[in-house]
Amino acid sequence: MITTDLFDEIRDRIGHRETIGLGVVTALQIRRYARAVGEDNPLYHDPEYARKRGFADVIAPPNMVPSIVDWGEGDVEEELLTDGTAPGHLLGLDISDVRIMGGGEEMEFHRPVTAGTRLTLHSELVDVAQRQAKTGLMIVLSFRNNYRDEAGIPLLTCNRTVLLR
Amino acid sequence: MRREFSQIGIGDEIEEQSHRPTQVQLFRYSAVTWNSHRIHYDRPYAEKEGYPDVLVQSHLHGAFLTKLCTDWMGEDGRLVRLALRVRRFAVPGDVLVCRGTVVDKAVVDGEGRVTLRLEEVRSDGEVCAPGEAVVAFPLAET
Secondary structure (H helix, E strand, C coil): CCCHHHHHHHHCCCCCEEEEEEEECCHHHHHHHHHHHCCCCHHHHCHHHHHHCCCCCCECCCCHHHHCCCCCCCCCHHHCCCCCCCCCCCCCCCCCCCCEEEEEEEEEECCCCECCCEEEEEEEEEEEEEEEECCEEEEEEEEEEEEECCCCCEEEEEEEEEEEC | CCCCHHHCCCCCEEEEEEECCCHHHHHHHHHHCCCCCHHHCCHHHHHHCCCCCCCCCHHHHHHHHHHHHHHHHCCCCEEEEEEECCCCCCCCCCCEEEEEEEEEEEEECCEEEEEEEEEEECCCCCEEEEEEEEEEEECCCC
């Protein structure tokens, strides 16, 4: 249930920043992602071709990185919520009785993500708003997620809207 | 395939692509993105939430629009920006047609930039995901 208390708690976290090490993007992960989507672009599958195009290895399809829900092994099954998602992955708040929905994404691609890149995510809660929907009160969160390589070079920015209801 | 900035005109329509997601595709997409949300693989659960079947992941809608742009732009293009919103759900068996139109052209920082208006349309005509993209091209040497 969305309450004004929850809204106030979230509003207090505007500007909250997190830095998370995501680990290394592997060539196999890229090839599997491309396969799942139905992408046959050799940039994602063929390291020789990618090298000829000036990359060190295969590169990831542009929207792959923000699509990965969990970069680690995930929680043990008993700890997942009824809907199968991980608990409390939103700003450390107890939101187990709230439905989380993606409300849209705006991605800026600064540089391609090459296989072998070690990624860091810098995530910031930039805004929060309340909206009255047919089904009741809704909270709209705006995050700015910056993905960088080991040297701190920005690779991708994802402005993501998340709806709670 | 190469595409020249000078040959692109406002109003041009880009070659459409269609996808017919299957349960296997949704499973593999959830697996590779480590997405354990039951709405994408557990039909009785999805029905309990009021949907006719498991749902296409919002990022898979995004992947279809990404592919539309990157296939169109060819070797010389660079996808700079992609924005999208998933407005309607889709389930396995739906045919999703991705379309795009050139709505703007400009030279920015010494490269050509093309703005595309995008949409992914469901079999019944409903727009599942509207979007917008910017693709950069090198300018021809003079």
